[in-house]
Amino acid sequence: MYDVEQIKNLLTQAKNGDTEAFGTVYESYFxxxxxxxYFRVKDKELTEDLVQTVFIKIFVNLDSFNPKYPRTYFFTVAKNIITDHWRKKKDILFDEKDSTFAKVADHGNDPHSDMEDKERNSMVQKAIGLLQDDQQEVVQLKFIHQLSNKEIAQILNxxxxxxxxxxxxxxKKLREYFKENNVL
Structure with missing residues (x-):
């Protein structure tokens, strides 16, 4: 992973026509x-389309791009793309419980470990699905994407x-859920 200054330099190069530099940024953040x-829309194909839309929007707007924190900007663009999508598709409801949470651990091809991971992921998905939308988003950005509170505040305005x-x-709600379900 590149640091903030390297990403800024790559974006400056991309602004000047270096498509390989933008490709590196794309690979770093994809x-x-x-x-x-995916956590928000729960559909693989839709996620792929929206991710492409995010990076296309970033690429098209490179000339006006000048944020201090590129990562925060990328997540803000992603959040806005998701919001636009749902605004256009108001009649589509999605079920939080069908999401696939990021893997908690990678244990290779061990079937027993894979089964435990699936059970753990299912439990985490269910617990997060019980949170309010804004709490879900903060927990996801903080613990899955490891953003700082400052970055999260900027993304969520x-x-x-x-x-x-x-x-x-x-x-607190997650702790209560895990305690009630004897996970802790």
Whole structure:
């Protein structure tokens, strides 16, 4: 993974016509943006389409691109693309419980470990599905994508205190759920 300054340099190169530099940025952020979008839409093909839309939008707007924090900008674009999609498809409802959560651990091809991972992921999915939408988003951005509270606040257009409160409330609900289900 590249640091912020390297990404900024790659984006500057891309602004000047270096498509390989943009390809490097794309490869660096693809999986993070993919997971973020998939968690929200729960459909592989739709996720792929929306991820492409995100990077196309970023590429098309490179001339006006000048954010201090590229990663935050990418997630903000992704959030806006998802919002636009749902706004256009108001009649489509999605079920939070059908999401596939990012793998908690990679144990190779061990069937027993894979089964445990699936059970654990299912439990985490169910628990996160019980959270309010804004709590889900904060928990996902914080713990799956490892963004700072400041970055999350910028993406969600909230202040850091609100992000911390959403995170605390979400984690409290998750703890309660895991305790009730004898996971802890």
């Amino acid at each position: 999986s993070q943006i993919y997971r973020y979008i 909230k202040n850091e205190t609100a992000v911390r409160q959403l995170q605390c409330r979400g984690l």
